Amino acid sequence: MSVRLAEGSPTLGGLIDRQIAHSGPMSVAAYMQLCLGHPTLGYYRRAKAIGRTGDFITAPEISQMFGEMIGLWLALLAPQFPGQAFELAELGPGRGTLIADALRTLARTAPEAAITGPTLIEISDVLRAEQMRRLAGFTPSWIETVQDIDPEGPPLIMVANEFFDALPIHQYLKQNGQWHERLIGLRDGQRIWGLDPTPLPIHSLPASVRDAEDGAIWETALQAASVMDVLAERLKARGGVLLVIDYGYEKTATGDTFQAVAAHAYADPLDEPGQADLTAHIDFEALAAPARALGLEAFPLLTQRDFLCALGIESRTAALMHTHPTRADEFTQASNRLIGPDRMGHLFKCLCVGTSGLVPYPFATLPEPAP
Ligand code: SAH
Numbered sequence: 001m002s003v004r005l006a007e008g009s010p011t012l013g014g015l016i017d018r019q020i021a022h023s024g025p026m027s028v029a030a031y032m033q034l035c036l037g038h039p040t041l042g043y044y045r046r047a048k049a050i051g052r053t054g055d056f057i058t059a060p061e062i063s064q065m066f067g068e069m070i071g072l073w074l075a076l077l078a079p080q081f082p083g084q085a086f087e088l089a090e091l092g093p094g095r096g097t098l099i100a101d102a103l104r105t106l107a108r109t110a111p112e113a114a115i116t117g118p119t120l121i122e123i124s125d126v127l128r129a130e131q132m133r134r135l136a137g138f139t140p141s142w143i144e145t146v147q148d149i150d151p152e153g154p155p156l157i158m159v160a161n162e163f164f165d166a167l168p169i170h171q172y173l174k175q176n177g178q179w180h181e182r183l184i185g186l187r188d189g190q191r192i193w194g195l196d197p198t199p200l201p202i203h204s205l206p207a208s209v210r211d212a213e214d215g216a217i218w219e220t221a222l223q224a225a226s227v228m229d230v231l232a233e234r235l236k237a238r239g240g241v242l243l244v245i246d247y248g249y250e251k252t253a254t255g256d257t258f259q260a261v262a263a264h265a266y267a268d269p270l271d272e273p274g275q276a277d278l279t280a281h282i283d284f285e286a287l288a289a290p291a292r293a294l295g296l297e298a299f300p301l302l303t304q305r306d307f308l309c310a311l312g313i314e315s316r317t318a319a320l321m322h323t324h325p326t327r328a329d330e331f332t333q334a335s336n337r338l339i340g341p342d343r344m345g346h347l348f349k350c351l352c353v354g355t356s357g358l359v360p361y362p363f364a365t366l367p368e369p370a371p
Pocket of ligand 1: 058122166
């Protein structure tokens with residue numbers, strides 16, 4: 001498994017194995033962090049992962065309609081910042097497709113909207129270069145972490161599509177009535193699963209999972225929580241909203257969602273570190289907690305289907321089919337993939353948090369004017 005690419009240049013697998021041999025088994029979080037974020041060999045630092053020819057395809061890469069709906073979402077929010085610019089930011093913009101499609105739609109539908117940015121939070125140099133190409137004609141700037149978002153400035157509107165699923169998680173498994181952290185170790189040169197012998201104190205677990213059956217797995221995304229702490233502070237200080245779109249579950253629960261995808265197929269997460277995309281589903285209840293704790297509003301979750309349909313994706317599909325009749329099948333299929341209940345429509349959820357007073361349609365609607 002720890003084959004060398006060339007004399008003197010170990011693979012990421014080789015480096016991980018050496019670290020385990022030296023310091024003992026590592027947490028899933030440490031493993032994920034290395035696999036995805038290692039400065040030179042991590043998954044997001046190198047290859048062009050996203051898209052038809054990459055390892056996985058995301059909603060904005062399926063169809064321009066996804067980014068267009070986000071553009072309409074922004075157009076509906078913009079008038080709520082009268083006379084004031086807002087800063088648009090995106091976390092993990094991938095190839096820049098979503099934000100480019102959204103900005104084009106925003107310019108057409110709300111040309112008066114005063115926006116600064118987009119500010120793009122991205123660790124990958126390869127993807128930054130791609131984003132720059134897509135955003136020719138706009139004025140993007142880049143930062144590496146959410147800490148770099150200015151604590152002062154105009155209200156923020158932030159978007160994160162399939163960003164949080166890439167942040168490391170810890171896993172705990174219940175055995176003989178106690179919860180133990182799952183660790184990755186080595187036996188006979190092979191990476192294997194194991195458990196930390198010291199159990200986790202029971203009060204560290206959310207009440208809703210404590211009493212699960214033996215064999216249950218509970219996941220916690222500590223880094224996602226820290227990112228949300230910072231985003232919530234910035235929103236509190238500057239005003240604005242955050243839209244998170246990702247696959248996940250509404251309430252904290254047990255379940256093993258740690259997975260690897262390479263070349264559009266599931267892979268063993270312990271094989272070939274750095275060569276596959278590693279992700280975990282989002283616990284949206286836990287993700288929203290830091291925002292709630294700061295007194296921000298966390299609107300009820302919407303499925304991706306309900307979000308996109310409320311913004312008019314079905315009429316947009318019909319309009320595109322009418323304008324480009326030879327591509328009608330392509331548009332129908334893309335729309336089905338995005339909103340089909342057995343496709344992305346129900347698995348993907350949309351979370352919106354923001355400062356009170358803002359009415360981000362379709363999470364909330366303005367009252368009807370009195371007759
Ligand atoms: N939103 C895009 C891409 C999703 S892939 C789309 O929908 O197509 C995840 C993105 O997050 C990539 O751009 C990746 O490089 C970036 N990313 C992953 N971990 C990150 C981190 N810790 N900080 C900043 N960006 C990160």
